[in-house]
Amino acid sequence: MELQPIYIQILALAIFAIGLMVAISRRNLFFVLMGIELALNAVNLSFIGFAKTLPADMSVAGQIVPLFAIAVAAAEACVGFAMVIMLFRKKESIDADNYSNMKG
Amino acid sequence: MLALIYFIVLAVIALGAAACVLLSRHPLYGALSLIVSMVSLAGIYGLIGSPFLGVVQIMVYAGAIMMLVTFVIMVLNGARDSKTPMFDKVSLFVIPAVLVLAGLVGFALVRAPLAFDATTLRGSVALTSRSLFDVALTGPGYFMLFEVLGLLLLSAMVAAVLLAKKRLGSVVSENTEDKH
Amino acid sequence: MTNLPLWLIPLFPLIATILLGTIAVTSSPSKKGPAEGIIGALAVMFPAVSFAVVVVLAYSMPEAGIRETLCNWIDIPMFKADIGFLFDGLSRIMLLFVTGIGTLITLYSVGYMHGDRGFARFFAYINLFLFSMIVLVLSDSLLLTFLGWEGVGLCSYLLIGFWNHDINNCKAANKAFIVNRVGDIGFILGMLCLVTIGGAGILNYDALNQFIQMIVSGNHVDIVVPALSVAGVLFFIGCTGKSAQIPLLTWLPDAMAGPTPVSALIHAATMVTSGVYLLARLGSMFVLLPVVLDIITVVGMLTAFWAAMAGLFQNDIKKVLAYSTISQLGYMFMAAGVCAFDASIFHVFTHAFFKAALFLGAGAVIHALAGEQDMRKMGGMIKKTPVTACVMIFAFLAIIGFPGFAGFWSKDLILEKLYVSGPMGPYFYGVGLLTAVITAIYMGRLIILTFFGEYRGSKESEEHIHEAPAAMLLPMGVLAFGAVFSGYLWADSMGITFFSDTLAPVVGSAQAYNALNHIHGHVNPMVFAGLGTLAAVLGMFIAYKIYGKARVPAAKGSSAPQGFKATWTFFFDSVHKYCGIIPVSVLAWICDVVVDKILQAIQWTLGAIATILGDGAASFQVRKVRLQVAFSIAGVAALVIVVLLTGGIV
Numbered sequence: 001m002e003l004q005p006i007y008i009q010i011l012a013l014a015i016f017a018i019g020l021m022v023a024i025s026r027r028n029l030f031f032v033l034m035g036i037e038l039a040l041n042a043v044n045l046s047f048i049g050f051a052k053t054l055p056a057d058m059s060v061a062g063q064i065v066p067l068f069a070i071a072v073a074a075a076e077a078c079v080g081f082a083m084v085i086m087l088f089r090k091k092e093s094i095d096a097d098n099y100s101n102m103k104g
Numbered sequence: 105m106l107a108l109i110y111f112i113v114l115a116v117i118a119l120g121a122a123a124c125v126l127l128s129r130h131p132l133y134g135a136l137s138l139i140v141s142m143v144s145l146a147g148i149y150g151l152i153g154s155p156f157l158g159v160v161q162i163m164v165y166a167g168a169i170m171m172l173v174t175f176v177i178m179v180l181n182g183a184r185d186s187k188t189p190m191f192d193k194v195s196l197f198v199i200p201a202v203l204v205l206a207g208l209v210g211f212a213l214v215r216a217p218l219a220f221d222a223t224t225l226r227g228s229v230a231l232t233s234r235s236l237f238d239v240a241l242t243g244p245g246y247f248m249l250f251e252v253l254g255l256l257l258l259s260a261m262v263a264a265v266l267l268a269k270k271r272l273g274s275v276v277s278e279n280t281e282d283k284h
Numbered sequence: 285m286t287n288l289p290l291w292l293i294p295l296f297p298l299i300a301t302i303l304l305g306t307i308a309v310t311s312s313p314s315k316k317g318p319a320e321g322i323i324g325a326l327a328v329m330f331p332a333v334s335f336a337v338v339v340v341l342a343y344s345m346p347e348a349g350i351r352e353t354l355c356n357w358i359d360i361p362m363f364k365a366d367i368g369f370l371f372d373g374l375s376r377i378m379l380l381f382v383t384g385i386g387t388l389i390t391l392y393s394v395g396y397m398h399g400d401r402g403f404a405r406f407f408a409y410i411n412l413f414l415f416s417m418i419v420l421v422l423s424d425s426l427l428l429t430f431l432g433w434e435g436v437g438l439c440s441y442l443l444i445g446f447w448n449h450d451i452n453n454c455k456a457a458n459k460a461f462i463v464n465r466v467g468d469i470g471f472i473l474g475m476l477c478l479v480t481i482g483g484a485g486i487l488n489y490d491a492l493n494q495f496i497q498m499i500v501s502g503n504h505v506d507i508v509v510p511a512l513s514v515a516g517v518l519f520f521i522g523c524t525g526k527s528a529q530i531p532l533l534t535w536l537p538d539a540m541a542g543p544t545p546v547s548a549l550i551h552a553a554t555m556v557t558s559g560v561y562l563l564a565r566l567g568s569m570f571v572l573l574p575v576v577l578d579i580i581t582v583v584g585m586l587t588a589f590w591a592a593m594a595g596l597f598q599n600d601i602k603k604v605l606a607y608s609t610i611s612q613l614g615y616m617f618m619a620a621g622v623c624a625f626d627a628s629i630f631h632v633f634t635h636a637f638f639k640a641a642l643f644l645g646a647g648a649v650i651h652a653l654a655g656e657q658d659m660r661k662m663g664g665m666i667k668k669t670p671v672t673a674c675v676m677i678f679a680f681l682a683i684i685g686f687p688g689f690a691g692f693w694s695k696d697l698i699l700e701k702l703y704v705s706g707p708m709g710p711y712f713y714g715v716g717l718l719t720a721v722i723t724a725i726y727m728g729r730l731i732i733l734t735f736f737g738e739y740r741g742s743k744e745s746e747e748h749i750h751e752a753p754a755a756m757l758l759p760m761g762v763l764a765f766g767a768v769f770s771g772y773l774w775a776d777s778m779g780i781t782f783f784s785d786t787l788a789p790v791v792g793s794a795q796a797y798n799a800l801n802h803i804h805g806h807v808n809p810m811v812f813a814g815l816g817t818l819a820a821v822l823g824m825f826i827a828y829k830i831y832g833k834a835r836v837p838a839a840k841g842s843s844a845p846q847g848f849k850a851t852w853t854f855f856f857d858s859v860h861k862y863c864g865i866i867p868v869s870v871l872a873w874i875c876d877v878v879v880d881k882i883l884q885a886i887q888w889t890l891g892a893i894a895t896i897l898g899d900g901a902a903s904f905q906v907r908k909v910r911l912q913v914a915f916s917i918a919g920v921a922a923l924v925i926v927v928l929l930t931g932g933i934v
Contacts, residue, residue, distance in 0.1 A: 003108045005218040008152065010210060011115045015141070017206035018122040020917065024202070024910050025195035030131035030177055034138050037169065038122055041145055044157075052152045053218050056226040060235040063226065064246055066157055067236075070164050071253045075260035077169045081176045082264035088180050096910060198914040205921040212928060 008049035016042035029087070029094040033080050040073050110151055117144040129190060131177045135170060142166045153226045290352045290369040292337050293379065293422060297415040300330035304408035311404060320403055324394035324755075327407035331390055331414055335383035342376045347789055349373065351424060351490070358427075363484040370424035370489060374790040377629060377783075378421040378561055381636045385553050386414045388759035392644055393545040395755035396651060406446060406543070413439035417554055421561060425488040426475050429562070433471065433526065436555045437464045443550060444542040456538035463535040466864075467525015474518035481511050489565060496568045500797070505572055512569060516576035519566060520583075527559025528610050529617055530587045534857050536610055540602040544647030547602060552609045552643050553636040560616045560632050564625040567794040571623055581621030581705075585715050588614025590855075592722040596729070597849035600657045601646050604730050608683065609639055611723060618712065619698040622705035623798035625791040626784045627697045630774050633783070634690035637766035638682035644760045645676035648752040649734060656741065659733040666735040668749040671757055673735045675764040680731050682767040684724040684820040687813070693771035695720065696816040700776075700809060717819050724823020725830075732831045777809050 023035030051062020121141035349372025416435025445457030595607035619628035
């Protein structure tokens with residue numbers, strides 16, 4: 001028994017599914033954002049797992065795209081939590097279902 | 105064989121922590137479980153030959169971003185909405201849908217032939233940085249993306265400051281002015 | 285060999301344009317305009333410096349010319365164009381008189397435009413015109429020439445409509461602009477045609493000449509002639525637009541609505557000759573195309589004759605000169621049509637002097653009479669404005685080809701080349717000679733009505749007649765000098781061929797090629813000179829007989845011609861109306877009423893469907909974002925199922 005690439009992909013898929021569930025089914029805004037972070041992590045894992053299946057010099061993209069994804073996630077978390085703070089200040093609530101002003 | 109054992113241990117920790125995020129009541133517990141999950145994922149990165157990304161994961165994700173999350177949770181006292189239910193009728197629809205999707209994608213993945221390359225180490229600092237900062241015209245051009253990301257982070261910072269600061273004309277600041 | 289860079293020449297007018305434009309814009313809110321002294325000095329100085337650069341370069345130019353690539357302009361796959369300049373014998377001649385006469389007329393305008401509210405704006409336009417004209421003449425590729433071509437068209441539009449408070453001026457400007465666009469389509473299609481034949485590089489003049497040489501030396505002439513003929517006809521259409529030939533000539537008489545210096549500079553001396561310049565520039569191509577050359581000759585002949593007749597019928601002094609310009613341009617096209625490119629450029633050169641002098645003289649007359657342009661209300665001006673009259677009479681002698689004056693040398697040269705051009709030559713020569721007689725008649729009429737006899741205007745206006753200021757007289761004097769002596773640069777019968785020698789490196793090989801393929805009869809040039817002189821004297825005599833003694837009918841109403849004269853004058857206007865404007869109007873009406881309505885109906889139908897669908901979809905919307913995201917995930921799952929079932933994964 002050796003470590004197979006498919007195990008890593010299955011793990012990434014499982015974590016992605018959990019992240020998606022957290023992001024959608026929980027109503028707390030913090031959990032929504034954390035679910036998104038979890039899903040992003042799963043995608044990074046998938047990238048690195050696939051990079052391992054290629055020769056070292058061809059797997060550069062698999063190494064660098066997660067790096068960028070982490071940076072983008074940092075920006076996303078920064079703005080996302082600032083918005084949470086703003087919303088909280090407005091309605092004293094972090095229940096996602098309370099914010100439905102955009103319904104057409 | 106040893107790698108598989110390490111992988112199983114780390115994967116179990118990561119999945120368990122992720123499940124904790126899904127099931128925990130208080131956001132703070134969720135954030136802490138998330139950190140555990142991320143650290144064990146960093147271990148997996150190192151295991152499959154990308155130690156640099158593992159370190160970045162711990163430093164940026166588990167360190168910086170999650171610190172921001174816990175900080176905000178503590179500032180806003182997120183436990184206040186303990187009245188809202190964890191799951192509701194929507195969840196009944198969401199969880200099966202996600203599971204079906206995951207199952208389908210998993211099915212597709214299992215059918216795809218995949219095999220590891222023999223090289224053990226690939227994501228070393230030297231290799232990554234060499235291709236990242238390759239400014240030659242024929243190169244991959246990642247450095248351009250890198251610059252753009254710097255701009256993105258800067259603008260995100262400005263946006264965050266603008267969003268989160270107290271408005272000058274808002275009710276709160278007017279009230280404080282009245283008191284003076 | 286000095287190493288002055290070529291881009292200095294267009295640079296100075298460009299700087300002046302920017303400076304004067306800034307001044308004009310910034311001073312527009314103020315009641316009083318900026319100081320005219322400074323504006324005038326600026327406006328004259330920059331073209332003068334440009335002229336000086338041209339003179340220096342002209343003296344030091346090597347035989348083969350100076351080529352200079354300034355920078356890259358367009359660089360896309362399949363197409364590459366540089367901004368490059370070419371200073372050779374042809375562009376030297378053109379630049380010398382463009383910048384030289386341009387400077388003189390700018391100086392004249394300082395006096396003429398005195399007191400006008402748009403003083404700075406006028407000179408900004410004039411300098412922009414000079415810049416465009418220099419680019420047109422100096423460029424080394426058709427593409428950059430086209431840029432200048434469009435630039436001079438724009439300036440012509442701006443300057444015709446300069447006094448834009450009068451709706452008629454604006455209409456005339458629009459007419460000039462639109463008719464020129466029709467010609468420009470020919471130019472663009474001609475360029476496209478050339479690119480199709482020889483690739484994008486062929487737009488460069490040197491590359492084009494090499495291409496032609498390759499064809500000739502490889503005996504492939506018969507293969508490419510059909511395609512090249514199409515290109516040649518299209519370029520000729522472009523030239524008819526800019527140089528006011530049949531059928532695109534109606535705009536030039538209307539263009540006289542602009543200030544008189546503009547008419548002198550743009551619509552007589554420089555811009556309208558750019559068509560002739562283009563023909564000479566592409567001479568090596570045109571000599572391969574006998575059909576196109578025949579078209580050019582016939583069109584030029586008809587134009588020369590028709591415009592000369594129309595010139596007889598005009599009462600407006602500037603309109604007479606406008607038709608005479610068209611007629612002279614017809615001569616130039618005739619010369620180009622028989623491959624005498626050097627003769628046609630020579631006529632451009634001499635014509636620039638005497639026509640500019642005539643226009644400036646007419647401007648001085650109009651200035652003296654406070655805006656009166658109807659010749660029937662003039663007369664006897666020689667006593668009041670002797671200098672202007674002298675200038676006008678010298679230029680008059682030049683245009684009718686009186687022996688010794690500039691027009692004599694150039695016009696007789698053209699007529700001679702016409703005669704020896706081939707079997708049809710004598711007929712062309714006959715029409716040319718007839719036109720020369722008519723030219724002498726209508727120009728004689730102009731001179732007699734304006735300067736001789738009794739003054740026919742009102743008494744009080746007679747007292748205000750005064751000689752023009754020095755700033756106007758000086759350029760007129762210089763131009764009159766040119767009108768008398770510029771012909772001696774190529775006095776064939778005196779054995780001086782300086783002018784044709786300078787042009788030989790550019791058009792010499794083309795003309796030599798033509799000479800190989802046509803049998804020339806040789807006739808003693810003195811015969812032509814004698815006949816030309818006879819024509820001029822005969823015309824003058826007829827003019828004196830008809831207009832010298834007869835009472836001129838008192839002017840009533842407008843100066844526009846009446847009756848059959850109007851039919852003749854506006855013949856091509858009505859041709860345009862029935863062949864161009866009315867079909868287009870009908871088409872526009874059809875588009876407006878039918879196509880537009882149908883399209884609107886389709887739009888409304890689509891819009892209504894979208895609205896209904898959108899309303900229906902909106903009713904599915906719930907107040908829960910999460911639920912909607914969940915829906916979308918279910919949708920993704922469904923897509924994955926479809927991909928799996930249809931074999932997306934192998």
